[in-house]
Amino acid sequence: MASDPQQLAVAAPAAEAPAWRARYVQGSFRGASFSSEQREGVGGRRVALNELPFRDEPVGEDLGRRAREWTIDCFVIGPDYMDRRDALIDALEAFGPGTYVDPWTGKQQQVFCEDFRYSESTDEGGMARFTIAFRESGVDKPITSSIDxxxxxxxxxxxxxxxxxxxxxxxxxxxxxxxxxxxxxxxxxxxxxxxxxxxxxxxxxxxxxxxxxxxxxxxxxxxxxxxxxxxxxxxxxxxxxxxxxxxxxxxxxxxxxxxxxxxxxxxxxxxxxxxxxxxxxxxxxxxxxxxxxxxxxxxxxxxxxxxxxxxxxxxxxxxxxxxxxxxxxxxxxxxxxxxxxxxxxxxxxxxxxxxxxxxxxAGLARGYRYTPRATEPSLVIAQRLHGFGRTMESQADAIVAMNGVRHPGFVPGGAALDIVADAAASGVRYG
Structure with missing residues (x-):
């Protein structure tokens, strides 16, 4: 008797890296970077619902899409976490909308920071955790002076x-x-x-x-x-x-x-x-x-x-x-x-x-200083400070340019370096 095809064993598919990880990047706001744990998003339509007298069915009017909102749970970590914590706080409290790089999509959006909370403890030394509420600003880019x-x-x-x-x-x-x-x-x-x-x-x-x-x-x-x-x-x-x-x-x-x-x-x-x-x-x-x-x-x-x-x-x-x-x-x-x-x-x-x-x-995130213990490549320092991701190479280039390093493979140890919060997110050139 022929076997039921629905009962036949099906070979398990080969393990593949989830597509979302390929798109995942380090998040940042106004160039101040952070590592993300999870996020929640809120969206929908703005609806005015009219309930008229002597009528059983309401009449709804679509007034357009509502502003999107995101709540991000993230953290900064490392021996220099206090400098990175302060840079992120300065960015969150700065006036007006700023550029938010979404970690899950890599897209850049203009948002307001409506609220944030952060915590740190001796149990998790070297780390500060943040919960940040962002709201879509509807502005294509930050307002800048028209004067050159x-x-x-x-x-x-x-x-x-x-x-x-x-x-x-x-x-x-x-x-x-x-x-x-x-x-x-x-x-x-x-x-x-x-x-x-x-x-x-x-x-x-x-x-x-x-x-x-x-x-x-x-x-x-x-x-x-x-x-x-x-x-x-x-x-x-x-x-x-x-x-x-x-x-x-x-x-x-x-x-x-x-x-x-x-x-x-x-x-x-x-x-x-x-x-x-x-x-x-x-x-x-x-x-x-x-x-x-x-x-x-x-x-x-x-x-x-x-x-x-x-x-x-x-x-x-x-x-x-x-x-x-x-x-x-x-x-x-x-x-x-x-x-x-x-x-x-x-x-x-x-x-x-x-x-x-x-x-x-105006509106740029504050940088910080970091002193490597030994001479090592700029790419290693960038990976240690900011993790793997699309911005790692641009961060390494920024370290070389900002500090006048003669060779990117040999950044001198024991000397304080000026570190850019997030070179790729800020879109800057180093002259």
Whole structure:
């Protein structure tokens, strides 16, 4: 008798990885990442139900889809969990909607954080658990300023840099001056050339930028005798030399490191005594020359900052504070000397810097610092901090770019690293 086909044994299918795991990514909000355990979603339609007199059946009106809501149970874990906990709290409490990366689908959506709770205990040391309620915002992207603050910052820097040679020419002169006044002025030119050469040596420039710098460097000391008698040409040459030094750097962050020493030019100079008319002329020349180099370098710093794409508030704030401290010091020194025009120049640069960084870093998650115990690849560090997933490689690239690591396979141990909360989610480029 033939067997009933419905009673025949059926071979068990080969075990396969569930499709959902292939789509699973690390969740994040405003770039602050977290590991997810479960979520609940709420959706539906907005219905106005009208129950009319003397009518048994109600009349419903569909008013459209209701806003979707999600409740996420997640956690942050690791030796640096406190920094990651604080970064997530800052992101959840920030004003306005933010970008939420859904762990189960990888989709990015604009949501409000309506409520969150977190807990931590000594039983689960190194971990903070969160329960977060998100609500769909209906906004395609976060509201941003329509003002291009980076362009305004660079325009301010260009305007101030362009006015420097003319102002210098009105203050600098060796005409009919004693020989020691000319010798002192020559020494200033030589000192600027040496400072520029030392700054350029740290940038490793190549190609046309390097040839331009070398051409300008040869002009300064070699043509000092003629340039000293043409202050406008000398001012233009010095401003051009500072710009050439900045152009050698391969990216905006390297430009900051290269130009910052020039922004402090003359800090170790002895003040010239103002005991005779000749000495007064020498002191005025030194004062004008030092300001020329410093102001040109400060304008380059502000211009470079405008080209940096910020990834977290901590990095942006630290850079702002460091450059603003230089500008503040020069502005105070100029104001104390009665040089209101110079003080206004540094104040304008500082204002442009703060406005630009504040506008372009608003809403970003705060970064944190992590110190690896041993030298190891950036990919290993990214996996340890953020786990496996689509963002792991971008996190490794961010570690290299943010910390100036020479080789991604050998991140030095024992040195603190700046860590980006979630590079892929924030969609930033590292310049």
């Amino acid at each position: 603050t980076a362009a305004l910052s660079q325009a301010t820097a260009a305007e101030i840099g362009g006015a420097l040679p003319g102002d210098f020419a009105n203050r600098f002169s060796i005409d009919k001056a004693a020989s020691f006044v000319e010798e002192a002025a020559t020494g200033l030119v030589d000192a600027a050339a040496i400072a520029a050469e030392l700054s350029a040596a740290s940038s490793g420039g190549l190609g046309q930028a390097l040839r331009s710098f070398e051409s300008g460097l040869r002009l300064i000391p070699g043509g000092a005798a003629s340039l000293l008698r043409a202050p406008l040409a000398l001012g233009q040459a010095i401003v051009g030399l500072v710009a050439a030094v900045a152009a050698l750097a391969p990216n905006p962050r390297a430009r900051l490191r290269t130009v910052e020493p020039l922004a402090r030019f003359g800090a170790d100079f002895d003040a010239a005594p103002r005991t005779t008319p000749a000495r007064v002329r020498q002191a005025d020349n030194q004062d004008a020359f030092v300001h020329l180099v410093r102001a040109a370098a400060c304008a380059e710093l502000v211009d470079a900052v405008a080209d940096i794409r910020w990834s977290n508030q901590g990095d942006a704030t630290a850079t702002r504070d460091r450059i603003a401290a230089i500008l503040d010091a020069h502005a105070i020194e100029a104001a104390d000397a009665g040089e209101d025009l110079r003080a206004d120049q540094f104040d304008a640069l500082r204002t442009a810097l703060a406005r630009d960084i504040g506008a372009r870093s």
